[in-house]
Amino acid sequence: MSELPYSQLINLILLVVITAGVSIWCFKEYFKNRLPKPSDIDSDIDIVTEKNYQLLHDAIKKSQEIISSAELEGIKLTAGSKFQNKNMEEKYAEILKQTGEDLQKQLTGQAIRAEEDFVGFLSELQTRGQQSQNLIDETIKEKVDALFVRLNTSLDTLVGQTVSKSLEAIQHELEISRQATESYKQQQLTIIDENVIDLLEKTLSLVLVKKLTLRDQLDLVYEALEKAKAEKFLTEPATTTLKTPAPLPPLPTVAQQPTKVN
Amino acid sequence: MTNAELIDKLLIGTYTKTDAIRRIRSLHQFLENQLFASRISEFTASSSADVAWLSGLGADFMKEFTTENMYLKVEDLDTQIKKIQALIIYLPFEVPQGEVVRLGLRMRKDFGANFLLEFRFDPTLIAGCALVWNNIYKDYSVKKKINLNKEIILTSIREYLAEQNRV
Amino acid sequence: MDNKPTTSKPLSSSQEVGFVLSVRDFLVYSDGLPSIKINEIVVSETGARGWVNGLLEDRVQILMIDENNVQPGEMFKRSGKSLDLSVGQHLIGRAINPIGVPLDGKGPLKKIKADELFEIDQEASGIDKRQFITDQFITGLGVIDTLIPLGLGQRELVLGDIRSGKGRFLLDVVINQKQTGTVCVYCLIGKATTEVRAIMDELTASGALSYTVIVAASANDMAPLNYLAPHSAMTIAQYFQKLGKNVLVILDDLGIHAKVHREISLLSDKSPGRESYPGDIFYQHSHLLERAGRFTAEFGGGSITVLPAIEINLNDFTTLIPTNIMSMTDGHLLFKSALFSQGIYPSVDIDLSVSRVGRQTQNRVQNSLSSKIRNILSQAKSLETLSSFSSELPEETQIILKQKNILEEFLKQDFRTYLPLSLQTAFLGLALTNYLKFKPLDVIIRNKMVFLKGLFEAREFAQITANALKFKSDDELIAKLETVASKFDSLIK
Numbered sequence: 001m002s003e004l005p006y007s008q009l010i011n012l013i014l015l016v017v018i019t020a021g022v023s024i025w026c027f028k029e030y031f032k033n034r035l036p037k038p039s040d041i042d043s044d045i046d047i048v049t050e051k052n053y054q055l056l057h058d059a060i061k062k063s064q065e066i067i068s069s070a071e072l073e074g075i076k077l078t079a080g081s082k083f084q085n086k087n088m089e090e091k092y093a094e095i096l097k098q099t100g101e102d103l104q105k106q107l108t109g110q111a112i113r114a115e116e117d118f119v120g121f122l123s124e125l126q127t128r129g130q131q132s133q134n135l136i137d138e139t140i141k142e143k144v145d146a147l148f149v150r151l152n153t154s155l156d157t158l159v160g161q162t163v164s165k166s167l168e169a170i171q172h173e174l175e176i177s178r179q180a181t182e183s184y185k186q187q188q189l190t191i192i193d194e195n196v197i198d199l200l201e202k203t204l205s206l207v208l209v210k211k212l213t214l215r216d217q218l219d220l221v222y223e224a225l226e227k228a229k230a231e232k233f234l235t236e237p238a239t240t241t242l243k244t245p246a247p248l249p250p251l252p253t254v255a256q257q258p259t260k261v262n
Numbered sequence: 263m264t265n266a267e268l269i270d271k272l273l274i275g276t277y278t279k280t281d282a283i284r285r286i287r288s289l290h291q292f293l294e295n296q297l298f299a300s301r302i303s304e305f306t307a308s309s310s311a312d313v314a315w316l317s318g319l320g321a322d323f324m325k326e327f328t329t330e331n332m333y334l335k336v337e338d339l340d341t342q343i344k345k346i347q348a349l350i351i352y353l354p355f356e357v358p359q360g361e362v363v364r365l366g367l368r369m370r371k372d373f374g375a376n377f378l379l380e381f382r383f384d385p386t387l388i389a390g391c392a393l394v395w396n397n398i399y400k401d402y403s404v405k406k407k408i409n410l411n412k413e414i415i416l417t418s419i420r421e422y423l424a425e426q427n428r429v
Numbered sequence: 430m431d432n433k434p435t436t437s438k439p440l441s442s443s444q445e446v447g448f449v450l451s452v453r454d455f456l457v458y459s460d461g462l463p464s465i466k467i468n469e470i471v472v473s474e475t476g477a478r479g480w481v482n483g484l485l486e487d488r489v490q491i492l493m494i495d496e497n498n499v500q501p502g503e504m505f506k507r508s509g510k511s512l513d514l515s516v517g518q519h520l521i522g523r524a525i526n527p528i529g530v531p532l533d534g535k536g537p538l539k540k541i542k543a544d545e546l547f548e549i550d551q552e553a554s555g556i557d558k559r560q561f562i563t564d565q566f567i568t569g570l571g572v573i574d575t576l577i578p579l580g581l582g583q584r585e586l587v588l589g590d591i592r593s594g595k596g597r598f599l600l601d602v603v604i605n606q607k608q609t610g611t612v613c614v615y616c617l618i619g620k621a622t623t624e625v626r627a628i629m630d631e632l633t634a635s636g637a638l639s640y641t642v643i644v645a646a647s648a649n650d651m652a653p654l655n656y657l658a659p660h661s662a663m664t665i666a667q668y669f670q671k672l673g674k675n676v677l678v679i680l681d682d683l684g685i686h687a688k689v690h691r692e693i694s695l696l697s698d699k700s701p702g703r704e705s706y707p708g709d710i711f712y713q714h715s716h717l718l719e720r721a722g723r724f725t726a727e728f729g730g731g732s733i734t735v736l737p738a739i740e741i742n743l744n745d746f747t748t749l750i751p752t753n754i755m756s757m758t759d760g761h762l763l764f765k766s767a768l769f770s771q772g773i774y775p776s777v778d779i780d781l782s783v784s785r786v787g788r789q790t791q792n793r794v795q796n797s798l799s800s801k802i803r804n805i806l807s808q809a810k811s812l813e814t815l816s817s818f819s820s821e822l823p824e825e826t827q828i829i830l831k832q833k834n835i836l837e838e839f840l841k842q843d844f845r846t847y848l849p850l851s852l853q854t855a856f857l858g859l860a861l862t863n864y865l866k867f868k869p870l871d872v873i874i875r876n877k878m879v880f881l882k883g884l885f886e887a888r889e890f891a892q893i894t895a896n897a898l899k900f901k902s903d904d905e906l907i908a909k910l911e912t913v914a915s916k917f918d919s920l921i922k
Contacts (some may be wrong), residue, residue: 193412193416196416197408197409197412197415197416200408201386201388201405201408204388204389204408205354205385205386217353217354217355217389218361220389220390220391220404221351221353221390221391222368223390224390224402225368225391227402228393228395228400228402229372233395233398233400234349234373234393234395235396
């Protein structure tokens, strides 16, 4: 708003300047178009100059008047606009304040209503929740009961199977260990038998050495040799030399014809 | 004399292969001494039996050996004697020489004049002997008999123990 | 010839005997024993056992398998048994010598009636009992499973010079069989006793002994035992193969076995051939290795995969034994001590190693990935020589050289690690993505374990890794990895 009188002021100043410029140009044209006499030139020049000075003076005076009136106008406008601005500001402030209060009232009312709605909603939820909780509890109880019943029956069968399998395995193990014990016993008995024989041989070798005379020993040797002879053990020794092979038969030859001598 | 006749002569009174090889060696030494030594020196054999055997060979036998053929002939005789298969007898005792002769004569009566024996000592046989002929080993010892009659012996022992327990 | 179990004959009342003519260390010549057969056992008067190894015109050649001083003139009797080994489930987890005596101090072997006696030296099965090799043998080591794959039933020679990491590699392969159900037979020939002990302890500590049998003949055992060791190992392998199992046999070291055979042959006056080895040295190894393979269901199913090892001098590995065994195996892995000392493990020279049978067993994704990797490595090799002449390399060359460095880093693996096939494939596929192509090399090397863990654990990658082998080709795998590779940026340092 303060811009308006300012722009008007500028317009006025421009107008004055233009007016001055136009009047100067008119004066120039006027004097240009006139053909001055050489004799009258000097006097005309003086007259013209005088007139020019007078015009200029008038123009300046006019322009000064215009400028001063423009300034006055400008000041008036500025003051007026300032006053209007001030009024408008007060008015707007009041309107804003009013609007603010109205809005606040509205919001508060709405908030209270929303809160009431929300409380109602929560209580509704609570009741519904409680209902579904009760329903779930009942269902779970039923299911768990059924599960327990099934579990009991399967456990019974499982235990029965395990018992029988364990018994089988234990019997199998017993059988294996019995067999192992038996074979170990046999092995040990065999070892003991061998030990007994070895002991017997050792005892005999110690005793017979003392008891048997050379004669007795030699008799046994002769007996053994007779036995070997009887069994035909002492046959011809295997020959170490190879037999010479039979001579090869002579190759057949073609009978030669006697050559005729001419 | 042929080689066979020489061997027959050599093996008279020699009943074991060890003796035969030893005696060939003595013969070799003796002949070397006789034929090549610069002077006749006293010949000492390993035993009086060997000396007796050498003298028993006779002049006819010694005539067969000359300076040219001695080495070859002796080597030949040695090879032939080593080829003869001897009956190996494993005994649990050491055989005295007299018994060796008697055994040797007995075997030669049944199996031929050049039959040779070889004695080895094996105390584990207890009594009796084991024979090896043609690379076959046969056990006629008491040890073998015990092994063959193992079961009977063990049964008797068990019966005896059972009786003892009852008592 | 079927490998039937043998039964011992009852002793007759008279026994064939022979008397020792000469003794050369463990080699005994005896006369007599008129109807003895090869591979029979004879027993001396003192109870020492000998194994009849040869029948000459007038004598029997016997190799002593029990230590004893044999005297000339000593008697040897026929035992009626042949050289056989009692094989059964009781051998798993035990260490035995080649004739079945336990070495681990865990008491006598618990035999059950079902255990059978098998001849140690058996003939290999014929062609009609064998099957084409189609399944891969997984070692758990990326460089082997991807670039030099092995098949179940293959024979692959492991050769390298001293301290080249072969021993570690072989142990790793055994330990990585943990989840596969493969039975392992580790045969040590002529190794020092401390080394045998160390390997036993290593296998026990890693839990590998629960599916392994160790057959060991140490350097202080008699030469015949060292000679028999690989044969016993193969006999045990054949038993498990007939039960339908896959068996891995490691023969460490066949070079020592050849030397032992040479020793025995020279002592028995056999004519020496090239490098003084006997004329039948090729046969000795070939008829041993031919017992491996993959077998038909009628013959028990299962397979025997053999990894014979030889220590060589890398300056000259064209000597007789390595070249012989190279010609009778289905490929070889060459280990270099130079690579091992640089910290590269497994220290296999990829260019000089080959697997003739493994390619046909590989999955198509792995196959194409492996060809790609080999291509890059060979290109890089030729470019490296060129790059030494010029200071500025074109961008493509730089990329190839960088990829080669990345691949070499990714192919390295720590000792005692196992990478499943799918993870190996995904990991190597990642190395070929553009994502890593433009990353700085030091960053890649620093974060190698991050990449590996990410591929295995991170949600974004685990799915791809699990299906790595199911893609149509390696390009598809690489493309899939490209789409999610940028998620590594948040994990790497």
